[in-house]
Amino acid sequence: MQIRPILAALRRHKAGTILIALQIALTLAIVCNALFIVHERLDRVRRTTGMNEANVVAVQNLYVGSPGTYLPLMKTDLQALRSMPGVEDAYVTNSFPLRRGGWSTTAQRTADGGKDGVQSALYFGDEHALATLGAKLVAGRNFTSSEIASFTRDQQPAPPQVIVTKALADKMFPDGNALGKTIYYIKGRPSTIIGIVEKLTVPWIDTDFIDNVTIMPLLFDSSYQHFILRTKPGQQDAVFKSVANTLYGVNRMRVLPEKNGVRTFEMVRAAAYDADRGMALLMSIVCGVLLAITAAGIVGLSSFWVGQRRKQIGVRRALGARKSDILSYFMTENFLIALAGVVVGVILALGMNQWMLTQFEMQRLSFTYVLVGVVVLLGLGQAAVFAPALRASRVSPVEATRSV
Amino acid sequence: MLKMTHLAKVYRTEVVETYALRDFNIDVKEGEFVAVTGPSGSGKTTFLTIAGLLETFTGGHYHLDGVEVSQLDDNARSRIRNEKIGFIFQAFNLIPDLNVFDNVEVPLRYRGMKAAERKQRIMDALERVGLASRAKHYPAELSGGQQQRVAIARALAGSPRLLLADEPTGNLDTQMARGVMELLEEIHREGATIVMVTHDPELAARAQRNVHVIDGQVVDLAEEPRFHSHAHTAHS
Numbered sequence: 001m002q003i004r005p006i007l008a009a010l011r012r013h014k015a016g017t018i019l020i021a022l023q024i025a026l027t028l029a030i031v032c033n034a035l036f037i038v039h040e041r042l043d044r045v046r047r048t049t050g051m052n053e054a055n056v057v058a059v060q061n062l063y064v065g066s067p068g069t070y071l072p073l074m075k076t077d078l079q080a081l082r083s084m085p086g087v088e089d090a091y092v093t094n095s096f097p098l099r100r101g102g103w104s105t106t107a108q109r110t111a112d113g114g115k116d117g118v119q120s121a122l123y124f125g126d127e128h129a130l131a132t133l134g135a136k137l138v139a140g141r142n143f144t145s146s147e148i149a150s151f152t153r154d155q156q157p158a159p160p161q162v163i164v165t166k167a168l169a170d171k172m173f174p175d176g177n178a179l180g181k182t183i184y185y186i187k188g189r190p191s192t193i194i195g196i197v198e199k200l201t202v203p204w205i206d207t208d209f210i211d212n213v214t215i216m217p218l219l220f221d222s223s224y225q226h227f228i229l230r231t232k233p234g235q236q237d238a239v240f241k242s243v244a245n246t247l248y249g250v251n252r253m254r255v256l257p258e259k260n261g262v263r264t265f266e267m268v269r270a271a272a273y274d275a276d277r278g279m280a281l282l283m284s285i286v287c288g289v290l291l292a293i294t295a296a297g298i299v300g301l302s303s304f305w306v307g308q309r310r311k312q313i314g315v316r317r318a319l320g321a322r323k324s325d326i327l328s329y330f331m332t333e334n335f336l337i338a339l340a341g342v343v344v345g346v347i348l349a350l351g352m353n354q355w356m357l358t359q360f361e362m363q364r365l366s367f368t369y370v371l372v373g374v375v376v377l378l379g380l381g382q383a384a385v386f387a388p389a390l391r392a393s394r395v396s397p398v399e400a401t402r403s404v
Numbered sequence: 405m406l407k408m409t410h411l412a413k414v415y416r417t418e419v420v421e422t423y424a425l426r427d428f429n430i431d432v433k434e435g436e437f438v439a440v441t442g443p444s445g446s447g448k449t450t451f452l453t454i455a456g457l458l459e460t461f462t463g464g465h466y467h468l469d470g471v472e473v474s475q476l477d478d479n480a481r482s483r484i485r486n487e488k489i490g491f492i493f494q495a496f497n498l499i500p501d502l503n504v505f506d507n508v509e510v511p512l513r514y515r516g517m518k519a520a521e522r523k524q525r526i527m528d529a530l531e532r533v534g535l536a537s538r539a540k541h542y543p544a545e546l547s548g549g550q551q552q553r554v555a556i557a558r559a560l561a562g563s564p565r566l567l568l569a570d571e572p573t574g575n576l577d578t579q580m581a582r583g584v585m586e587l588l589e590e591i592h593r594e595g596a597t598i599v600m601v602t603h604d605p606e607l608a609a610r611a612q613r614n615v616h617v618i619d620g621q622v623v624d625l626a627e628e629p630r631f632h633s634h635a636h637t638a639h640s
Contacts (some may be wrong), residue, residue, distance in 0.1 A: 320486020
């Protein structure tokens with residue numbers, strides 16, 4: 001190896017060397033963090049809801065007029081929806097996973113509302129809710145029709161029975177015996193846990209209580225509702241197209257918003273993670289552009305150096321260097337510059353992550369990303385320098401005898 | 405040591421063929437100091453590049469130290485250049501980014517020599533040209549004469565069988581040129597085979613034997629030059 005003379009020669013070309021090493025360092029720092037963000041976002045996008053998401057249609061409904069109570073309208077609509085050809089089950093609710101809007105409260109173990117509460121999302125529904133969502137009951141039982149009550153905006157939701165997710169149950173009762181226990185959503189009004197579902201996520205995608213959900217056997221007497229339908233396999237498209245007409249056929253005094261009025265769950269999921277996918281795409285593009293710019297920088301500088309050193313290459317060939325020696329000279333030279341760049345880059349990447357950790361509550365950068373970044377940049381450097389190095393190796397030894 | 409017979413070097417373009425060397429014959433014995441002279445464009449530099457295996461030739465034969473070189477591949481030619489030939493160029497051709505020590509080391513590294521042996525040879529060679537104290541200097545910090553001495557040290561460090569010098573004093577003033585020439589003569593006296601290309605008759609006169617090249621061919625200076633005989637024919 002000719003590392004020492006290469007380093008000696010590089011010391012005489014400090015500006016170019018430092019610039020390209022810095023470019024590699026910055027690229028590594030940004031690419032590592034950007035790829036980490038991409039991975040984080042894609043992980044979120046892939047997160048499951050605990051539902052059986054296939055064959056689900058969600059309808060956003062706003063009753064117009066002031067009928068006093070909306071309960072009869074809701075019940076008629078539900079009857080119509082459940083009778084639709086292609087519909088397996090349906091229920092009406094205030095919210096559902098990935099809707100990005102809904103209710104939450106603090107569940108307490110004591111009646112007086114101590115400070116040991118656990119945050120939980122609230123979903124209202126009847127005995128059809130679990131089947132429609134496809135949520136899996138792992139302990140206890142479902143609601144019965146006789147347990148379904150209603151409440152208005154002026155009242156507080158505190159039914160005698162609730163079904164909770166396992167995550168919430170475990171947080172409330174770490175001993176693991178939550179079933180049958182009493183919890184309080186409203187001070188002094190006990191609810192008994194009659195069932196536990198394996199998993200169901202909250203409507204929001206950015207909370208730290210993503211799996212804490214309570215399902216209450218309630219109908220919310222309000223003009224604004226969401227109907228959730230489970231269709232028979234293969235019938236989702238047909239139901240998606242005809243559900244609005246069915247509802248308008250029952251009662252025209254309503255608004256189903258043109259946009260997002262009727263959505264399949266795939267659409268709900270896509271909308272929920274739109275920003276995440278956008279961010280992942282943006283970060284990927286930033287990575288691609290940065291890597292391309294760095295590669296172009298390396299190709300440019302290497303080509304310039306090869307052009308500048310034609311005579312020197314000829315002299316080396318005259319003194320006995322084989323083509324492969326010249327090729328390896330330039331590859332090694334680039335490797336050394338890139339190595340200096342990645343060493344600085346690793347420090348920068350970790351520093352940048354530390355900063356984002358405090359500023360944006362990002363997670364700690366996994367060292368795998370740094371390692372992958374290092375390998376990618378060293379590889380990129382070698383790939384970028386290969387063509388100029390190959391050109392250099394083809395310089396004839398007779399170049400040594402030519403006057404400039 | 406160096407024997408070319410009926411050697412030809414033709415540069416071809418689509419429309420024209422130019423003979424840089426034609427039926428070129430030369431035989432340099434071991435231990436000889438031969439000056440190859442001739443006017444500009446006569447082909448003496450082409451001869452040197454072919455002799456030094458820097459370029460291939462079109463026809464004829466070239467034996468270097470008993471080896472017919474025309475069939476050798478690029479790697480084999482590189483190895484012969486490295487092991488058997490020492491080059492001294494008119495423009496010194498030191499690598500400006502490397503100091504004197506590293507410059508002299510270049511051919512030794514390509515030979516894969518161990519560091520300790522390299523160091524020994526480099527210091528011996530620099531000692532011989534009187535520049536051991538300048539080992540850490542860069543070429544730009546040396547005079548032209550000193551740079552050429554470093555180039556000679558680089559050529560000598562690998563103990564080559566043949567030294568090829570291309571106008572070795574062409575870029576030097578008279579005093580420095582004299583010093584370099586004396587060094588070459590000293591090296592020759594110690595047994596080296598030297599072939600020097602020059603257009604300077606004074607320098608050529610200091611070699612053991614002169615070979616004159618005109619229009620790509622070796623001309624025997626004992627005979628009347630051809631263009632004279634042509635002129636003579638025209639007048640008769």
